[in-house]
Amino acid sequence: MATHGAKRRTSKTMGRYQSADQRGRYTPPRPATASHSAHWYGWMLLDLLMFGLLVIVLNYLQVLPGSTSPWYLVVGLIALFVAFYLATRYR
DSSP states (O other), X not given: OOOTTOOOOOTTTSSOOOOHHHHTXXXXXXXXXXXXXXXXXXXXXXXXXXXXXXXXXHHHTTOSTTSSOHHHHHHHHHHHHHHHHHHHHOO
């Protein structure tokens, strides 16, 4: 049974202590300038979202040339998917 006055031993006092650098578990911090997207990136993302939505709505309303076409739907969905992909990469 342990006594009440005994100190708890830490890993620094037991055995051989290795720093995080020596163990290979240290990840250096990234520079602050490397973690931001370009200023135009967000605008391009929003433009693609609006373009995709506009193409799909205008195709539904039969305003685009050639009446309704499944290709307008494909173009609108591709624009939306690209915008969502870019949104996941935005920093």
